Amino acid sequence: MDLQIPYEVIPRRDTGVNNAKLGIWLFLASEVMLFGGLFAAYIFLRMGAEAWPGMMIPDTTTMAERADQVLSVPLATLNTMILIASSVTMVMSWASLKLNDFKKYKLYMGLTILLAFGFLIVKAFEYGSKFGHDLFPSTNMFLAVYFVLTGLHAIHVTGGIIVNAYFWGPGTKMWTQGNDHDKAHFTNRIEVAGLYWHFVDLVWIFLFPTIYLL
Amino acid sequence: MAEHMTVEEVKKHVKVYVMVFAALAVLTVVTVAVSYLDFTIGPALIVALIIALIKGGLVAGYFMHLISEKKVIAWVLIVTVVFLVCMFILFISALSDQEMSMLYDVVGRYVA
Structure with a gap:
């Protein structure tokens, strides 16, 4: 039997929302548990550790007392600003479609992708600096937590870039060559992609102070 | 909406x-x-x-x-937060278990 689930952007009568929106929120709920599990592991390891970060400040013989003596707070602050800015450009790209302004959509979505690349480039500098000092995930527990949590987050940023790049490039055919029905579907897709992107921003908002500043 | x-x-x-x-x-x-x-x-x-x-x-x-x-989204998030809090409690309980077992060891040695 050929069973098809219709892709509609109108809200269902039973849930009050369209399927795509409910689907992405359920996915984000699973993501909360994924990152939540790692945060719980971080708390567990930190509470059980005799010292945190429990390592020397790079290039010195002094024991670090805080994470910000080992990690780069200016780079992480810059990355926080970049992600916040990308969340704004993402929501503005959706708003532009709602206002039927496709050129502005392309501009804002393009900026979102560039900012996401900017985040990854800064992250690469940060990782490069750690590797340059022979600091790896296997070095100690603090660095294992740091690399796993920020690495998983960076993978999510990469996933967002792929999705957003598709909707900036080939995916726009749905809008440029489609009718009003297709345009409503495209706007719905951008809203759903935006929900994912804001979640990535949300995770970083909690990662930044807990990993870098405490 | x-x-x-x-x-x-x-x-x-x-x-x-x-x-x-x-x-x-x-x-x-x-x-x-x-x-x-x-x-x-x-x-x-x-x-x-x-x-x-x-x-x-x-x-x-x-x-x-x-x-x-809509309410359905709020409910999804409420259920998620409940599960998240349960998971955090499990992890922290495991830590206190570890401390309790260390305490039992010390007390056991003292009594013996």
């Missing part, structure tokens, strides 16, 4: 997005500034989490439109 917004409503929202962006930027600076104050880990954690919760609330409420979202 974001998908049913009129053009006028979207224009109003755009102004709100810019204000939320400014608030997030200021709160990020506050987060970093507070970290340089000489707090012990307890108060520092509480202050950092309060600021992060405010920032997270702004992103979820306005950028993700949670503030005007």
Whole structure:
């Protein structure tokens, strides 16, 4: 039997929302548990550790007392600003479609992708600096937590870039060559992609102070 | 519900997005500034989490439109938070178990 689930952007009568929106929120709920599990592991390891970060400040013989003596707070602050800015450009790209302004959509979505690349480039500098000092995930527990949590987050940023790049490039055919029905579907897709992107921003908002500043 | 917004409503929202962006930027600076104050880990954690919760609330409420979202989405999130809290309790219980078993060892040796 050929069973098809219709892709509609109108809200269902039973849930009050369209399927795509409910689907992405359920996915984000699973993501909360994924990152939540790692945060719980971080708390567990930190509470059980005799010292945190429990390592020397790079290039010195002094024991670090805080994470910000080992990690780069200016780079992480810059990355926080970049992600916040990308969340704004993402929501503005959706708003532009709602206002039927496709050129502005392309501009804002393009900026979102560039900012996401900017985040990854800064992250690469940060990782490069750690590797340059022979600091790896296997070095100690603090660095294992740091690399796993920020690495998983960076993978999510990469996933967002792929999705957003598709909707900036080939995916726009749905809008440029489609009718009003297709345009409503495209706007719905951008809203759903935006929900994912804001979640990535949300995770970083909690990662930044807990990993870098405490 | 974001998908049913009129053009006028979207224009109003755009102004709100810019204000939320400014608030997030200021709160990020506050987060970093507070970290340089000489707090012990307890108060520092509480202050950092309060600021992060405010920032997270702004992103979820306005950028993700949670503030005007349907009940079903709120229920999904409530159930998620309940499971998340349960998981945190499990992890922290495991830590106190470890401490208790160390205590039993010490007491056992003393009694023996």
